[in-house]
Amino acid sequence: MDVELNRQDNAPSLKLVVVIVNYRTADLAIDCLASLSVPGTVPDGTRIVAVEGGSGDRSADLIAAAIKKNGWTNAVCLPLEVNGGFAYGNNRGIEYAMANFGRPDYVLLLNPDTIARPGSVTRLVEFMDRKPDAGIAGSRLEHPDGKGQACAFRFPSIANEFESEAKLGPVTRLLGRWRIAPDMPREPSRIDWVSGASLMVRTDVLDQIGTLDEGYFLYYEEVDFCIRAARAGWSCWHVPQSRIIHLVGQSTGVTRHVKPSRRPAYWFESRRRYHLKHHGAVFSVLSDLAWLCGHIAWRIRLLAEGKSSSGPPHLLQDFIRHSGPFRGI
Known part of the structure; x- marks a missing residue:
């Protein structure tokens, strides 16, 4: 409005x-x-x-x-x-x-x-x-x-959708110029x-x-x-x-606790709205697939290292349920 x-x-x-x-x-x-x-x-x-x-x-x-x-x-x-x-x-x-x-x-x-x-x-x-x-x-x-x-x-891109979920050192270094949260200098920066x-x-x-x-x-x-x-x-x-x-997450509850709460449906809806509004359906689908590939790579690494996930519960299932390629399944 x-x-x-x-x-x-x-x-x-x-x-x-x-x-x-x-x-x-x-x-x-x-x-x-x-x-x-x-x-x-x-x-x-x-x-x-x-x-x-x-x-x-x-x-x-x-x-x-x-x-x-x-x-x-x-x-x-x-x-x-x-x-x-x-x-x-x-x-x-x-x-x-x-x-x-x-x-x-x-x-x-x-x-x-x-x-x-x-x-x-x-x-x-x-x-x-x-x-x-x-x-x-x-x-x-x-x-x-x-x-x-x-x-x-x-801004979100297909490359940083993958990198942000994969959390792999070599991938981060390779895709450093697209990393969604770059290291910031001590002076004002664009x-x-x-x-x-x-x-x-x-x-x-x-x-x-x-x-x-x-x-x-x-x-x-x-x-x-x-x-x-x-x-x-x-x-x-x-x-x-x-x-x-x-005080991170205190106003929403999403990251308020030591272990994050389940990610709400409106997070997925907002993400999808942004992608469709500014980049179109093809970008939205490719971004979803990049996120999924990165997230699965991260889970495989956790499994190989014998570690458990510290992320929001049911994140993969919720993402699939709300994402473009699988929406409505």
Whole structure:
């Protein structure tokens, strides 16, 4: 859904709006809001919209109460009646901000399971100010101990679909230039797409290509957005000086536990939607086959080494059930 992003001429200038979409993780969202209140973490005048994504619990009341109790006057809680997914919730937050605060220079999409380190968001804004051709920028995501997480990626390809599942040293070296998650340098670097856990977008990009595609319930919506921006001529950057703690999977439950939960059907549907939308049916089928070959190669290696899988349970069966060549079987 595209949104009318024009503000009234008499609206005050606004540098940044932060949108946080919560779903049944009110305690995490409140901790995220608290981290943004540390002086210098966000630019002066920043407005924050905490979207309560139809959780059906007391999340909206808890978040609104925390905002009032702590005096976070730059933040509001926007309760939604339905859980429409990541894109839906963020789009409603962007719409609300545009209608009530004016048109900002930038919008930051921030997961509720994140903690912004002091100065982190301000550094991302400063980078965007210095780089007018940058349409999108993402933070360095890390664990609480400072260890980095994969957060900057290449667009999906048949080669990296195979490599990412095969997990074989020789294959990775051979296909290194296509590896989906390359090693990132310590300085800002151009990349294909960045994680939606901390993704800043220039509002001019929204004007040109629209907001997130609500056809994705969860997953691949940021990949879709970044490829649309790239095709419109905007660059995407990873900015390691902006450091955000990401409590991986806490907002979705998919990777929350030591052993991952079963991968939900909407992951497979989002993956398929992205492939068909941007590359067509032939690419979708070939990507599925590449993934299957890589995954089977990995399982054979585990069997030969006498190891058990640490991945999501029933992943192969679920992939086959939802994939193009086998869909409906």
